[in-house]
Amino acid sequence: MLELSPVMPVVVVDDVADAVPVAEALVAGGIRVIELTLRTPVALAAIEAVAAQVPEIVIGAGTVTTPDEAKQAADAGAKFFVTPGCTDRLLEALFASGLPFLPGAASVSEAMRLAEHGVTAMKFFPAEASGGVAYLKAIAGPLPGLRFCPTGGVTIKNAPEYLALSTVGCVGGTWLTPRDAVAAKDFGRITELAREAAALR
Numbered sequence: 001m002l003e004l005s006p007v008m009p010v011v012v013v014d015d016v017a018d019a020v021p022v023a024e025a026l027v028a029g030g031i032r033v034i035e036l037t038l039r040t041p042v043a044l045a046a047i048e049a050v051a052a053q054v055p056e057i058v059i060g061a062g063t064v065t066t067p068d069e070a071k072q073a074a075d076a077g078a079k080f081f082v083t084p085g086c087t088d089r090l091l092e093a094l095f096a097s098g099l100p101f102l103p104g105a106a107s108v109s110e111a112m113r114l115a116e117h118g119v120t121a122m123k124f125f126p127a128e129a130s131g132g133v134a135y136l137k138a139i140a141g142p143l144p145g146l147r148f149c150p151t152g153g154v155t156i157k158n159a160p161e162y163l164a165l166s167t168v169g170c171v172g173g174t175w176l177t178p179r180d181a182v183a184a185k186d187f188g189r190i191t192e193l194a195r196e197a198a199a200l201r
């Protein structure tokens with residue numbers, strides 16, 4: 001998951017008809033992975049459409065916060081999960097799914113707890129609000145072997161600083177698929193933003 005693209009686009013879809021063109025626009029820009037968030041009523045249908053119609057992109061479900069959501073997303077065709085944080089119940093369900101997952105962690109103890117369960121790749125969320133690049137640099141010493149996808153406040157401007165860290169596999173962000181561009185069906189703009197992001201590493 002961390003190696004597919006330097007940037008994991010975090011996508012919110014309000015109209016299910018936008019899902020496939022958005023995914024195709026990302027692929028056209030060289031992005032091979034998409035985190036479609038379960039934040040709208042059409043999210044599961046959107047995952048299903050992308051999984052069926054855009055084989056060039058690896059589709060994951062984002063904002064997974066409960067075991068039920070993980071099950072529904074997997075049934076819809078999600079190939080991996082991303083969660084903003086993690087609970088015992090959710091972690092158990094994620095392991096039981098058999099699919100890869102990036103659970104969210106924002107502190108040393110949260111990361112240690114996940115590592116105790118064998119998780120070595122996690123989402124650092126919310127990255128900027130939790131201390132950003134400086135925080136990740138500071139914890140690299142005591143937590144060797146962990147890799148992160150910083151997300152939350154990451155942009156084309158600060159992404160290179162994160163990607164320069166050996167502990168960062170990729171960064172995540174919504175900036176590739178601005179809500180106004182999706183609403184205006186400006187898929188060309190999404191391809192341009194994707195191309196710029198794909199060239200980051």
Ligand SMILES: O=C(O)C(=O)C[C@H](O)[C@H](O)COP(=O)(O)O
Pocket residue numbers: 010037039062063064082083084125151152153154172173174175
């Ligand atoms: O939906 C989730 O599960 C989340 O964890 C939240 C998103 O990752 C952030 O909202 C990223 O948003 P930006 O800061 O705009 O890039």
